[in-house]
Amino acid sequence: MPSRREFLLRSAATGAFACAMFRDDAIARVQAADRGAGGASPDELAGNEGYWGQIQRAFAVDRSIINLNNGGVNPSPRMVQDAMRRHVEYANQIPSRNLWQVQDPKVETVRARIARQFRCDPEEIAITRNASESMEIALYGLDLQRGDEVLTTSQDYPRMINTLKQRELREGIVLETFSFPNPPPTLDALVREFKRNITERTRAVLMSHMTTYTGQIFPVREICAVAREKGITAIVDGAHAFGHIVFDGGAIGCDFYGTSLHKWLHAPIGTGFLYVRRDRIAGHWPLMAAAEPKKDDIRKFEEIGTHPAANRLAVAEALVFYEGIGPRRKEARLRYLRDRFARRLAVHDRVKLYTSLDPDQSCGMATLGIEGIDSGVLRKHLWGKHRIFVTAIKFEEIDGIRVSPNVYTTPIEIDVFCEAMEGVIKNGLPPADGGE
Ligand SMILES: Cc1ncc(COP(=O)(O)O)c(C=O)c1O
Structure with missing residues (x-):
């Protein structure tokens, strides 16, 4: 049985090793992802979850919530926080x-x-x-x-x-x-x-x-x-x-x-x-x-x-x-994630899209509203009921929520957001959240 001193020394060494691994983790993940990318073009890679799964794990974000307000301010990957x-x-x-x-x-x-x-x-x-x-x-x-x-x-x-x-x-x-x-x-x-x-x-x-x-x-x-x-x-x-x-x-x-x-x-x-x-x-x-x-x-x-x-x-x-991922790959992924919710929700008659989906006119963010639903109330509902964080935009003719995923966002998180929105489109807001 190790003495207390040996135990402490050993734990300290393991701790230091774990810490070093933890520190290098983000760039190692970028490298591992890169090895798996083959010669795929940015657009081909945009939906490759094997690649992006590595990038997602470079972040230590709280997965019990869904943060779709990356236009405000973004989390840093672990390697940046460690530095x-x-x-x-x-x-x-x-x-x-x-x-x-x-x-x-x-x-x-x-x-x-x-x-x-x-x-x-x-x-x-x-x-x-x-x-x-x-x-x-x-x-x-x-x-x-x-x-x-x-x-x-x-x-x-x-x-x-x-x-x-x-x-x-x-x-x-x-x-x-x-x-x-x-x-x-x-x-x-x-x-x-x-x-x-x-x-x-x-x-x-x-x-x-x-x-x-x-x-x-x-x-x-x-x-x-x-x-x-x-x-x-x-x-x-x-x-x-x-x-x-x-x-x-x-x-x-x-x-x-x-x-x-x-x-x-x-x-x-x-x-x-x-x-x-x-x-x-x-x-x-x-x-x-x-x-x-x-x-x-x-x-x-x-x-x-x-x-x-x-x-x-x-x-x-x-x-x-950023350079490890590659600016073109990141741009393509951001547009892919944005299109995943914007194109799905835009088919509903009551959804008003304030952002053009033309790649020359936009990329990773879109602002959309549901006819008859106040965007401030919708924002509160998404957070209160689903722990999905977005920002409400009310300006001139815009009454919508701005949705901005980032490279750490998973497609399932986008789908959960879409389901929550479709619930409101279909059933309205619950009375407790300001619905009828
Ligand atoms: C277009 C634009 N400019 C400037 C800013 C201000 O950024 P910061 O608060 O980081 O100075 C923002 C913030 O959202 C912005 O959207």
């Missing part, structure tokens, strides 16, 4: 040394990795805490005069609209917005609306790469080309696009592109980036004062005082996870 924990522990050994002298310099490699994925120069990437911070740097840092106009859509993110409204109140700039139907008739119609609403006074256009309410993809390249031709600043809110759909960021032709990394990339909560085109850096004001605000150095946008490096450093693991 973050290691960095936090290391920083806390001696923060003023380990944080500033060891960890902060390593953020430069993360900058380079992000730039590689976005396809731009690392000197054009500022690492931020989220899309909101990125977009506010872009919107507040522009020199604008009283009467200058900024054009956007009514469906751009409320925080960005509020940023511009605050500039209206303080400085007398003018915010112009236009609305569009859900879904819009064509992508060209969106380009035409931007063109039609640009005036002599328009100094900047703001557009979402994918909208928050319905996941509508905007033809950002075409709109940026229109802006460029007229000498207008083009700002893209890519909160939902990076890590979700495949695109070449450097080729969009925008001046600013902001995103969160805790949404579709699965990076730690509190991470994002802002791309600023090289020739726009010097002229742009930082949001928090820098020693040389008009310096041609992207890092002036990161002067926010003491902040953790752990979450920034662990963005590297999130990129490794």
